[in-house]
Each structure stands twice: as C-alpha cells, then as structure tokens.
Amino acid sequence: MLKTFPIGGIHPPENKLTADKAIKYLTVPESVTIPVSQHIGAPAEVIVNKGDDVKAGQVIAKGRGFVSSNIHSSVSGKVNKIDNVIDSTGYRHPAVYIDVVGDEWSETIDRSNKIITEIALSKEEIINRCFESGIVGLGGATFPSHVKLSIPAGKKCNILIINGVECEPYLTSDHRLMLERGEEILIGISVIMKALGVEKAMIGIENNKPDAISHMTNLASELHGISVHALKVKYPQGAEKQLIKALIDREVPAGQLPVDVGAVVNNVGTAFAVYEAVQKNKPLFERVVTISGKSLSQPGNYFVRTGTPVRNLVEAAGGLPDDTGKIINGGPMMGKAVNSIDVPIAKGTSGILIFPRDESERPAVGPCIRCGKCISACAMNLEPFLLMTLSEKGLFERAENERITDCMECGSCSYTCPAKRPLLDYIRLGKSTVIRMARERNLK
Amino acid sequence: MSNLLNISPSPHIHDRETTRKLMYGVVLALMPALFISVFYFGIGALIVTATSVASCIIFEYLIQRFILKKPVSVTDGSALVTGILLAFNLPSNIPIHIIVIGSFVAIGIAKMTFGGLGNNPFNPALVGRVFMLISFPVQMTRWPVPEGFKTGYTDAVTGATPLAIIKEGIKNGESLSRLMEKIPTAFNMFMGKMGGSMGEVAAFALLLGFAYMLYKKIITWHIPVSIIGTVAIFTTILWLINPETNANPMFHILAGGVLLGAIFMATDYVTSPMNPKAMIIYGIGIGFLTVIIRVYGAYPEGVSFAILIMNAFVPLMNAYIKPKRFGEEVKYG
Numbered sequence: 015m016l017k018t019f020p021i022g023g024i025h026p027p028e029n030k031l032t033a034d035k036a037i038k039y040l041t042v043p044e045s046v047t048i049p050v051s052q053h054i055g056a057p058a059e060v061i062v063n064k065g066d067d068v069k070a071g072q073v074i075a076k077g078r079g080f081v082s083s084n085i086h087s088s089v090s091g092k093v094n095k096i097d098n099v100i101d102s103t104g105y106r107h108p109a110v111y112i113d114v115v116g117d118e119w120s121e122t123i124d125r126s127n128k129i130i131t132e133i134a135l136s137k138e139e140i141i142n143r144c145f146e147s148g149i150v151g152l153g154g155a156t157f158p159s160h161v162k163l164s165i166p167a168g169k170k171c172n173i174l175i176i177n178g179v180e181c182e183p184y185l186t187s188d189h190r191l192m193l194e195r196g197e198e199i200l201i202g203i204s205v206i207m208k209a210l211g212v213e214k215a216m217i218g219i220e221n222n223k224p225d226a227i228s229h230m231t232n233l234a235s236e237l238h239g240i241s242v243h244a245l246k247v248k249y250p251q252g253a254e255k256q257l258i259k260a261l262i263d264r265e266v267p268a269g270q271l272p273v274d275v276g277a278v279v280n281n282v283g284t285a286f287a288v289y290e291a292v293q294k295n296k297p298l299f300e301r302v303v304t305i306s307g308k309s310l311s312q313p314g315n316y317f318v319r320t321g322t323p324v325r326n327l328v329e330a331a332g333g334l335p336d337d338t339g340k341i342i343n344g345g346p347m348m349g350k351a352v353n354s355i356d357v358p359i360a361k362g363t364s365g366i367l368i369f370p371r372d373e374s375e376r377p378a379v380g381p382c383i384r385c386g387k388c389i390s391a392c393a394m395n396l397e398p399f400l401l402m403t404l405s406e407k408g409l410f411e412r413a414e415n416e417r418i419t420d421c422m423e424c425g426s427c428s429y430t431c432p433a434k435r436p437l438l439d440y441i442r443l444g445k446s447t448v449i450r451m452a453r454e455r456n457l458k
Numbered sequence: 459m460s461n462l463l464n465i466s467p468s469p470h471i472h473d474r475e476t477t478r479k480l481m482y483g484v485v486l487a488l489m490p491a492l493f494i495s496v497f498y499f500g501i502g503a504l505i506v507t508a509t510s511v512a513s514c515i516i517f518e519y520l521i522q523r524f525i526l527k528k529p530v531s532v533t534d535g536s537a538l539v540t541g542i543l544l545a546f547n548l549p550s551n552i553p554i555h556i557i558v559i560g561s562f563v564a565i566g567i568a569k570m571t572f573g574g575l576g577n578n579p580f581n582p583a584l585v586g587r588v589f590m591l592i593s594f595p596v597q598m599t600r601w602p603v604p605e606g607f608k609t610g611y612t613d614a615v616t617g618a619t620p621l622a623i624i625k626e627g628i629k630n631g632e633s634l635s636r637l638m639e640k641i642p643t644a645f646n647m648f649m650g651k652m653g654g655s656m657g658e659v660a661a662f663a664l665l666l667g668f669a670y671m672l673y674k675k676i677i678t679w680h681i682p683v684s685i686i687g688t689v690a691i692f693t694t695i696l697w698l699i700n701p702e703t704n705a706n707p708m709f710h711i712l713a714g715g716v717l718l719g720a721i722f723m724a725t726d727y728v729t730s731p732m733n734p735k736a737m738i739i740y741g742i743g744i745g746f747l748t749v750i751i752r753v754y755g756a757y758p759e760g761v762s763f764a765i766l767i768m769n770a771f772v773p774l775m776n777a778y779i780k781p782k783r784f785g786e787e788v789k790y791g
Contacts, residue, residue, distance in 0.1 A: 021784055024473070026471055026473070027471075104465065183471065255784065255785065259784075265784065265785055266785055267785045267786075268783065268784075268785040268786060269785075270785075338463070339463065339464050340463055340464045340465075340466075340470065341463055342468075342470055344468075346468075346469060346470040346471040347468060347469045347470075347471070348468050348469070349468055349470065350467075350468065351463065351464060351465040351466060351467070351468075351470065352463070352465070353463055353465050354463070367470075369470065373470075373471075374463075374464040374466075374470075375464065376466055377472055377476075380476075380477050380531070380534065380575075381574065381575050381576035381577070382576050383477055383480075383536075383575060383576050383727045383728055384576060384727050384728050384730075384732055385480065385727040385732075386727070386731075386732035386733060387475075389732055389733050389781060390678075393784065394783060394784040394785070395781045395782060395783045395784050396781075396783060397732070397733070397780070397781070399732070400776075417783055420783060420784070420785065423468075425468050425469030426469075428469050428472070429469045429471060429472055429473055430473050430475070431472075431473075432473070432475045432476050432477045432479070432480050433476075433477050433576075434472060434476070438467070438468070438469065439467055442467070
C-alpha cells in the first residue's frame with residue numbers, strides 16, 4: 015500500500031505532456047519586466063533608478079521587513095523605467111523594466127558546472143544567504159524561505175519534508191528538475207537540514223513519476239538521513255498539511271503551521287534554489303517553468319529568467335494556437351488565468367498552460383442535488399455545498415463556525431461537482447469576508 | 459471578440475461526471491430488475507413502467523414550462539428515475555389512470571412544489587406510492603402471481619405477497635412453520651419468483667444494480683449496508699427470542715422492498731444525508747422502523763414509510779451531524 019492522505023482528494027486526468035521533455039534554457043529576452051512583489055509579504059523597495067546599468071544577480075529591490083524578499087535583476091542591461099505592470103494576479107504592481115544588453119552576471123556568482131558538496135556556511139549564514147538571495151517557496155505559495163527556516167522560539171522542528179509530489183495536472187517542472195538536477199537538490203536538502211538543525215528528511219514523490227523516484231532513491235542511498243517515498247497519485251497531495259499527514263501521519267491543527275507538529279515542508283524546486291544560493295552564490299532569478307497545453311505544437315520545460323514575458327515562452331513552444339481561450343499561470347486546479355500574454359514570469363510561476371477555447375468556458379450550472387461528492391472530495395473534510403450556500407446568503411458568522419477558513423482553495427469540490435456549481439468561487443468570497451471580520455474584531 | 463482570453467477563477471478543469479450522467483447511471487442500474495419483472499409479470503410490467511415514466515416527464519415539463527415558467531430541465535434524467543422507481547413500487551396490473559394520478563403526486567406535489575430537483579424533502583416516488591396505497595388500497599395490493607411472461611395486462615391471477623401471508627397468518631393464530639410452507643423458497647425469492655411490486659422482487663437483479671452503482675461511484679455503501687445490516691440484526695434478535703412468531707432474517711431481507719428501498723430509494727441524493735456518519739445513522743433508522751412496522755404495525759410492509767419518516771430527519775442530521783474536520787483534534791505534541 016502506497017502512502018497517501020486519508021481524507022478526500024480527487025484524481026483528475028494527469029496530462030503530463032512534457033514529462034519526457036528535458037529542460038532547455040529559454041533565450042534571454044530583449045527586455046524584462048520584474049515585479050517587486052513576487053512573494054508573500056511586503057513588496058520589496060526599488061533601489062535602482064531609470065538609466066542605471068544592472069547585472070544579472072544584482073539586487074534591484076530590497077526586502078522590506080522580515081516577511082519580505084529581495085528581488086534581483088535576471089539580466090544585464092539598462093533600467094528603462096520603473097512603472098506599474100499588470101502581473102499574473104491581474105492587478106497592477108510596481109515593476110522594474112530593464113532593456114537587455116549582453117548577459118553579464120554579478121562577479122560573485124559561481125557560473126561553473128562544478129557541483130559543490132561541502133557545506134561551508136553556518137546555520138545563521140545559510141538563513142541569511144536565503145534572505146539575501148531572495149529565495150522563496152517555489153511550489154507556488156512563494157513564502158520567503160528565510161522565514162520558514164527560522165524556527166520561532168519555543169517551537170521545535172525535527173523533520174524536513176521535501177515536496178516532490180507535483181500533484182497538479184500538466185506540470186512537470188519539479189519532475190524534470192529531480193531527474194536532471196537530483197544531486198543539487200539533495201545537497202540543497204542537506205543545506206536546509208543544517209539550517210533547521212534536523213537529522214531527518216523525507217522526500218515525497220507521487221507514483222506517476224517512477225523514474226524520478228528511482229533516480230532520487232539511488233542518489234539518496236549514499237546520504238544519511240534522507241529517504242525517498244512513493245505516494246499514491248491523489249490531488250491535493252502537494253498541499254503541506256496533506257503531505258505531512260501522508261508521510262508522517264501528523265495532523266496540523268486548524269489555523270496552525272507545519273512547524274507546530276515539528277515539520278517544515280519545502281519544495282524540490284526550493285531545495286534546488288537553496289543549493290544555488292548557498293553553494294554557488296546565485297540569487298533566485300531563474301526557474302524551471304513548464305509550458306504545456308494540448309493545442310501547443312512543442313510543449314516543454316524551460317529555465318526562464320524572471321520578468322520574461324509569457325509571450326517569449328509561448329513562442330518557444332511553437333507560438334500561440336489560434337483557438338486559445340485561456341492562459342493559466344500555474345496548474346489547472348489552482349493556477350490563475352491571466353488576462354494578457356505579456357504578463358511577466360515570476361518566482362512563483364511553475365507553469366504556463368494554454369487551453370483551447372472549448373476547454374476555457376465554465377460548464378453550465380445546475381441545481382445542487384445534494385449528492386455529497388463535494389464532501390467526499392474535500393481534503394479538509396469540510397462541507398463545501400454548505401459553505402457556498404452560507405456565503406451566497408451572506409451568513410458569514412455561520413460560515414466561520416463551519417470552519418470556512420480551513421479551506422485551502424484546492425478546488426477539488428468545484429472539480430468534482432456533477433452540477434458544476436461554482437463552489438470555490440463562493441467559498442473564496444466567504445473566506446475572505448470571514449478573515450476580514452476576524453481582523454476587525456481583533457482591532458476592537 | 460474571438461481573441462479575448464477567459465479569466466475565470468480556478469479550478470480550470472472539471473470532472474466529466476454530470477448530474478445527467480449520474481441519473482442515467484441509476485437508470486442503467488435499474489435495468490436488470492426491470493428485465494426480471496417483465497420476465498415474471500409479462501407485458502404489464504412494461505406498460506406500468508412506460509406509463510409512469512411518461513407521466514412523470516410530462517408533468518415535470520408542463521409544470522416547469524407553464525406554471526413555474528422556468529427553463530425546462532426534464533432531460534436531466536431525474537424525472538425518468540422517479541418514473542421508473544414509482545413503477546417499481548406498483549403491482550404490474552394496476553389500472554393506468556391510477557399510475558397517472560400517482561405520477562402527478564410524485565412530480566407535481568412531492569417535487570415541483572418544493573422547487574424541483576434538489577429541493578424536495580421527501581422522496582417523490584415514495585410520496586406517490588404511499589398516496590396511491592392509501593387512496594387505492596385494493597388496486598395497490600392485488601399482486602399478480604409470477605407465472606412467467608404473458609401479454610395480458612389486468613387479467614392476471616393475483617395472490618398475496620410473502621410478507622402479507624405471514625402477517626395475516628400470524629394474526630389468525632397460525633404457526634410460523636406452517637406459514638413458511640406457503641411462501642416461495644429462499645432461492646425463488648432471491649431470483650424474484652414471488653408476488654410483490656414489480657421492481658422489488660428480484661434480489662439478485664437489485665444487487666447487480668448496487669454493484670454497478672458502487673463501481674461507478676454513483677452511491678457509497680453507507681446507506682444500503684446500514685439499512686440491510688440493521689434489518690438483519692434486528693430481525694435476528696426477534697427470531698431468536700421467538701422463532702414461532704417472528705420470521706428469520708433471510709426472509710425479512712429477501713421479501714418485500716428492503717433491497718429496492720435500501721439500494722435505490724433511500725440513496726436518493728436529494729432526500730438522504732450528505733456525509734458518511736449521518737448516512738449510517740439514517741440507514742439504521744430506516745432499518746429499525748421497517749422492522750417495527752412489519753412486525754408490530756398494521757401494514758405488512760414498512761420500507762416506504764420508514765424511508766419517508768427518516769427523510770424528515772435529514773435536514774436535522776445535515777445540520778447537527780458533522781464530519782470530523784481535518785486538524786480538528788490535535789494528534790501530535
């Protein structure tokens with residue numbers, strides 16, 4: 015029996031079209047637009063001016079406060095302007111526009127291919143380096159890594175969990191990274207273990223990636239304390255709480271964090287970024303992005319500089335098909351549809367999906383037949399149909415009592431509903447209202 | 459317009475399962491029982507089913523189109539399911555006008571007055587059936603004898619159901635062992651060769667439908683298993699206490715509508731609870747009430763009443779019996 019989480023979950027068609035496509039380097043674009051908010055927390059503060067010359071890896075915006083992150087230039091060239099850009103959230107945020115000249119990197123970055131195994135930095139130095147290098151969680155949430163690695167006083171962490179689940183359909187960036195950069199990922203894991211002061215790390219990989227499981231198992235067999243675990247294919251297994259439950263059978267209490275059960279979860283992509291930052295002194299300005307979709311002629315996986323317009327990636331994949339109806343930043347379950355092909359790729363962009371018009375429209379909505387499938391699908395064991403009704407009717411106090419804030423917005427309920435009801439849309443509305451109400455209550 | 463992008467929120471993919479597919483899945487699961495019914499009761503079974511289905515669909519269409527003036531949704535298959543289930547609860551020789559009246563009660567009163575699919579508190583087919591049983595007690599309890607396929611309709615030879623034979627006999631002071639000789643063997647009951655409403659007789663056909671619905675994940679095991687389990691346990695206890703007046707559990711499960719009710723009527727999505735814990739309590743309630751009515755009540759059969767009574771508790775159960783949330787109880791530290 016393969017391990018998995020016990021409650022809820024769905025199994026959408028996997029559509030991993032790019033699983034055997036080796037990662038290529040996307041040509042550096044002619045210009046980049048680098049948003050100063052590519053992470054959870056306060057936006058970074060721009061420290062360059064129009065006309066400045068910058069190099070790849072140079073800090074162009076400083077993290078403000080603890081929960082924030084540095085932003086680096088991903089290219090060398092001249093700052094064209096500092097202006098708002100509509101990013102993948104659909105809102106305008108400040109960004110640094112840079113016209114590319116050559117490809118010069120900061121001198122401090124080790125650009126050689128040599129893999130450095132020895133970890134020279136101390137615990138504090140590692141955490142500081144993660145902050146300096148702008149490392150954030152690359153699984154999608156983009157939570158600043160230095161915050162995650164700084165265990166709060168009074169809390170104890172005894173295990174590191176590495177997320178190689180990649181449960182979203184289509185996406186293969188983590189899969190390819192494990193196959194092609196496995197050694198670096200493992201060193202990155204050792205670095206994170208040192209920062210956390212833990213002896214044990216577990217890598218969870220879903221069973222639809224047998225090549226990655228055996229490759230990582232082989233590599234990890236030479237290391238002490240790191241083990242690889244095959245997991246049953248089930249969405250949303252890549253969610254932190256579900257992955258912890260699946261691997262070590264600890265249940266993170268509602269409203270608390272993984273560290274409250276002694277675990278810290280990091281994505282394999284983050285482990286790779288930590289390796290690059292700590293061992294090679296390379297800040298986070300490049301990541302693996304899957305470009306996929308059934309209508310694309312050449313879907314694939316690419317190392318992409320942050321700030322690159324989606325357009326360049328789509329052109330590398332054979333150009334935008336005529337029948338395109340939707341462009342998604344991320345996976346089909348939790349990704350966000352973007353309103354333009356020119357939005358910049360950011361630290362949190364794990365994939366870009368191109369959906370044809372006939373798959374882009376929402377199906378027609380019918381009445382709730384009370385089949386209970388949304389309850390069976392909910393990995394948090396909530397009652398999505400009820401939360402939707404309560405939100406629809408504005409009964410937010412009741413929604414709060416029904417624990418609407420436990421919802422992680424994985425979308426399993428909306429996916430599974432036979433009447434195609436917009437469950438998650440209403441739950442999001444209710445959840446954000448309840449969170450706002452709770453905040454106002456705390457102010458009083 | 460054609461180059462505009464759709465920016466609807468996630469999730470961007472949806473399961474292929476639809477309300478319509480679920481309903482047609484139930485229809486498919488009911489087919490073995492219909493086939494057996496035609497095999498034993500003849501053309502009458504087809505006439506009753508066709509009449510019931512047609513009336514249910516037509517009433518739903520007319521009400522949606524002309525009274526509610528809402529978009530017509532009869533193609534969603536729910537009226538079809540109600541029609542077949544209503545037919546399955548009737549004797550195969552019942553006069554056509556009674557079926558039409560029953561269908562009107564089922565669709566018009568039990569379903570559409572509450573707002574249509576998804577809003578009715580009581581199982582429409584059962585409301586129709588119980589209305590007919592009370593209004594037309596004679597026609598509703600004239601059960602054709604399963605004599606094999608025939609083309610006649612209302613001229614069938616009729617007899618009592620096994621449950622009625624036992625009920626009457628016990629009341630008249632006959633001994634159970636004598637009465638058991640008058641009813642079909644357990645094997646014949648399993649195969650459906652007994653008097654009864656047309657869809658309830660063949661246990662194996664109903665179980666086949668159950669297996670199909672489980673495989674297709676149309677329903678879960680909770681409600682049927684808890685009903686059948688409760689009937690089995692409760693009747694075993696009564697049988698052990700007094701085997702001379704109480705029939706054995708095998709008889710109680712195979713005779714009458716326990717299987718049809720447990721598998722197809724009590725599992726109706728709209729009128730049953732939505733989470734597993736409540737489903738089991740609901741099932742236990744139905745099983746318990748069924749036996750109470752059969753053994754101590756005035757009617758020989760109690761499944762329909764038991765389900766309708768428990769239907770009434772469903773809103774309460776949905777409100778107070780909650781699934782245990784993830785992270786609700788701290789397991790670590």
